[in-house]
Amino acid sequence: MGAARVGLGRIGADGLATFALSNLIILATGGLSWLLLWTHALRWSRQLRCPGRGRCILVLGQQLEAGAPGPGYRLRLLRAVRLARRNPEARILVLGGQTSPQGPTEAAAGAAFLRRHGIAAERIQTEDASRHTLENLRNARDLLAREPHDDAPLVLITSRFHLARSAAMARGMGLRVCPCPAELGSRVSAARLAREAWMLHWYHVGRGFARLIRHRGMLERIT
Template sequence: MGTPRVGLRRIGPDGLATFALSNLLILATGGLSWLLLWGYTLRWSRGLRCPGRGHCILVLGQQLVAGVPGPGYRLRLLRAVRLARRNPQARILVLGGQTSEQGPTEAAAGAEFLQQYGIARERIQTEDASLHTLENLRNARDLLVGQQDADEPLVLVTSRFHLARAVAIARGVGLQVCPCPAEPGAQVSAARLAREAWMLHWYHVGRGFARLIRHRGMLERIS
């Protein structure tokens, strides 16, 4: 069994407080606040086409299966391969730390997969200290400081069910991104969409609450 991606210690008391507040808001609105975000997440999962070019491709990792990328992660990596082949100047940043008890980090496994499909090692950069989407994208921003033209959006590759939350967080940490779904089709698991809407609700409630009370520490962690 893999280790949890996010433990209680890593969330911290502020995260737990906003988690509770988010769930209370869902209950107080009779689920309406969650339902609105579910519809928003559904539209994101169905309505996007992948950009043809991009000079920097961010690939969000996913927990490994027996030490190697599972089906969903492979789709993300294969999308990055196709994008990189269209633009030989593009580089790829693979994101993800060690979320399994044994084996490599998500980023290292992803980089090895890309090389097996003919992407040169010098085109690949890895970030292997993050355990969840917020850390993925915050660390990516810090790695790319000074490397990226501010007017050039990054191509953000992830699964369709994950796009809405990933883009919200990316923009929240100051990244200009062009979202790219990993899968060619628009069929998405209803259960996964429901969970993503719930996680996105938590993110927006936490961000809004931190701004409302002007809590610098909370804002620094989520932006």
């Protein structure tokens, strides 16, 4: 049985505490704190354009559908294909563990998709132990730290609605990233963006709270 997406019951006492605190702050501010982040996420989703070049391309995984990349994940992978073709020296790191009950990991399915679209296997690296965005990025950072690298920013590919949160988490971990939307157009789901703003609010509250109380364990998980 494969690992499922991480729910509230699996995030631990610290995560539940910051989740509750984040929601209390939203209520206490009459939703204003959430609205500010929603506005920020909306601006990002509409204005960002993909960089033309990047020597290392990170592709955030997405839960598979019947063991294969779904429409949103395929858009992320196709964006990576286009960037890799523009820059023959670029390599691609596909992120994502097993989040569906059966079938391959997100990273393995993504790597197979890239190979079918003409990307040589030696240009593709996978990280297949993570279950969510925070683990995606933390594991990517640890993998990249073991290898020679330059100071060029990493190209971070994900869906437009997910850009603001993933970029905030990456930069919180010390990664220099250039966010790149998977979609060519600027339209984004209002419902998904609302949820992302809520999740981003939780991340910022948790990070600020961990710094305030100097909780080493919490900081190690999110920075």
